Amino acid sequence: MEMISDVLQFIGVFVSFSIAYVAYRGVRRIHSSSLLRLTAAFVFLGFGFAVEGFVGLSQVIPNLPFPTMAVVAGLLFETTGYFFLAFSHALDVMMSKRMGVALLIFPVISFSGAQLIDILSTLSFYFVLYGVVETLYSYARTRKPDTLLIAVGLAMISLGTFVQWLSLLYLNVDVLLLLQIIMKEIGLLILFIPVLNFAVGRVRLDGTI
Amino acid sequence: MAQYRTQVRIIADVLSTAKNMNTEGNGVGVTTLLRKGNLSYTRMSKLLSELVGSGLLLELNGDKISKYMISDKGTEFLAVYHQFEDFAQSFGLKL
Numbered sequence: 001m002e003m004i005s006d007v008l009q010f011i012g013v014f015v016s017f018s019i020a021y022v023a024y025r026g027v028r029r030i031h032s033s034s035l036l037r038l039t040a041a042f043v044f045l046g047f048g049f050a051v052e053g054f055v056g057l058s059q060v061i062p063n064l065p066f067p068t069m070a071v072v073a074g075l076l077f078e079t080t081g082y083f084f085l086a087f088s089h090a091l092d093v094m095m096s097k098r099m100g101v102a103l104l105i106f107p108v109i110s111f112s113g114a115q116l117i118d119i120l121s122t123l124s125f126y127f128v129l130y131g132v133v134e135t136l137y138s139y140a141r142t143r144k145p146d147t148l149l150i151a152v153g154l155a156m157i158s159l160g161t162f163v164q165w166l167s168l169l170y171l172n173v174d175v176l177l178l179l180q181i182i183m184k185e186i187g188l189l190i191l192f193i194p195v196l197n198f199a200v201g202r203v204r205l206d207g208t209i
Numbered sequence: 210m211a212q213y214r215t216q217v218r219i220i221a222d223v224l225s226t227a228k229n230m231n232t233e234g235n236g237v238g239v240t241t242l243l244r245k246g247n248l249s250y251t252r253m254s255k256l257l258s259e260l261v262g263s264g265l266l267l268e269l270n271g272d273k274i275s276k277y278m279i280s281d282k283g284t285e286f287l288a289v290y291h292q293f294e295d296f297a298q299s300f301g302l303k304l
Binding site: 026031088149 | 217293300302304
């Protein structure tokens, strides 16, 4: 089961870096700061999945040394990625002069002496949840089916993050570990849809097919 | 409700106006760009000279006033902008 979850982590690496690549192309072409933040978010998420994948492999394959701190580093990357995603939404909220930023501040003041891994997992959960709320708000405004799909994808990721947090409490339940990875992967695969749409749109625009 | 716009969105708005309002093919005047772009004269003048300098807009010099027309490079920029706008909107974000 561990091996499956490690392989799934590397699918997450591929999806995250693909989204980051498309967003970075946007930064290069039109110098958009929103796309720069999106690039940063998915680069961090990609590194997070990669580190967590390698940590998992180090437990399965003997003689593959990996420091314990790598677990924290992986989670830190992941949380930073989700933070950039939430931060992008928060900036959009500020630019459209409506309330909603307070939701982002809430988790920062809600900890009291918890362990670092717990804090990172909880922060990730809040950041993704904030992303879900804002993406749903955006869908209500634009009625774009892709936006609704992304909201569903982010919701799956936030559920996965919640299960990850639960798996920290119940360390002996392997099913929770696999369940959180599957939820996150389904969420990430849904996030991959705009990348596919972008590729199709680009082919149409270039007229190469 | 009024919203702040990013620089890239302002540029896209100005280019769109220059493209869509140029119905007679002889360019669009500053007044039209100001009205549709919702910018101050000073800011618009600075932006127009930047856009002309970067080749996104063409400046057509008339007898008294200058008119502006979108260039091929500007049209390509707009197409790319709309593509990435779609991409960002999928994530619920604005450019």
